[in-house]
Amino acid sequence: MIFFTTQEIEQWINEDAPLLDLTSRLLHISSQPSRLTVVTRHPVRLALTEEAGRIFELLGCRITKQIASGEDVPAKTVILAAEGPADALHRGWKVAMNLLEYMCGVATRTAELVAKVRECGNIPLLVTRKHPPGLKKPLLKAVLAGGAYPHRLGLYETVLVFDNHLRLVGGREALPALLAEMRAAGCEQKITVECDDLAQAVQAAEAGADSVQFDKAPPEQLAAWCSELKARFPGTALLSAGGVGPDNVQAYARSGVDGIVLSSLYHAKPADLGVTIELLPGS
Structure with a gap:
């Protein structure tokens, strides 16, 4: 509640x-x-x-x-x-x-x-925190009433590594050592790394990321990447984020991802x- x-x-x-x-x-x-x-x-x-x-x-x-x-x-x-x-x-x-x-x-x-996604499988819609300041609570209640879930309630809640973080710590080559240290300190937290392509996703999975989040990847490209990643890293969760709406949400749901991250619901x-x-x- x-x-x-x-x-x-x-x-x-x-x-x-x-x-x-x-x-x-x-x-x-x-x-x-x-x-x-x-x-x-x-x-x-x-x-x-x-x-x-x-x-x-x-x-x-x-x-x-x-x-x-x-x-x-x-x-x-x-x-x-x-x-x-x-x-x-x-x-x-x-x-x-x-x-x-x-x-x-x-x-x-x-x-x-x-409802569209459920026609394709048991894949959650995960709503971001990209909302106007001050509207977090009412919008969260609205998306929960609609059947979606929060992706991140705030910076304090989840560990999500972006390029903007990596530029400050030596780039993606530093991920293996960084993730090991982060996992030790945040032993109860799962770690997600945002990736732009398959090579970055493989690197993140090999470094020990619990999940990989693809940013604005087309669903047909995502399907090929998910197939390879699930074969090689079956324990790594795969997320798609960005560019999702009513016209393509089913294509993303059929791509093989484990969750769909979006913010377009706030503009209903x-x-x-x-x-x-x-x-x-x-x-």
């Missing part, structure tokens, strides 16, 4: 409406008992409905319906409903709407690509949701 603190959600609210809903006040509707409903306009994989609900609860409203993150719903489904004073509902409206549309869009695109089209605010019956 991805946990959001009350302070984080309050910051979302205060970013848009730190003082009051001026329009509702000038219309003299601030205290009118009202109902807000959020409805899908197309099939959606839901994400962050719980946090959207907490926005309204923090504003003094009552949640009357909420469908959980990770659920698939058809068009015209009420996914969230809240009751409370009109100014509170208006104050939370756009904050919750922006959160839901963006994150449900990411979850929906993720679910679509996960937002979900199309509708919001209605109306007076409660009898008000």
Whole structure:
């Protein structure tokens, strides 16, 4: 479970409406008992409905319906409903709407690509940390709701050696000694080395890398490399990274890799949701 603190959600609210809903006040509707409903306009994989609900609860409203993150719903489904004073509902409206549309869009695109990959085999989609600063937690919850997994949550979590590291320590020729030292110090960690071609991958595997990550290799080229590497280094995991989208994800899934690393899910089209605010019956 991805946990959001009350302070984080309050910051979302205060970013848009730190003082009051001026329009509702000038219309003299601030205290009118009202109902807000959020409805899908197309099939959606839901994400962050719980946090959207907490926005309204923090504003003094009552949640009357909420469908959980990770659920698939058809068009015209009420996914969230809240009751409370009109100014509170208006104050939370756009904050919750922006959160839901963006994150449900990411979850929906993720679910679509996960389904495509599952047609080819049990290969995970691994999502990078190439997201705008400040959005790690909501985007992580969205991709998890869509069925993908994090590739790296941060620099503190995994060991991934790039060319930019190797240029500072003597190049790829230094890998055998470096990996031996790194393995001794980080005995609980697996080590991945990014490679551009087969020769670099063979060198990394011979040096003791636990996994090799190919950067932007075409799937047809990757298939030939994976075949040779799996024959020679069956214990080395093989990853593809970069250039993956809906049109080629199955080609990558059939290439022989053990995981597909991508960030394009963060650029998914937002979900199309509708919001209605109306007076409660009898008000």
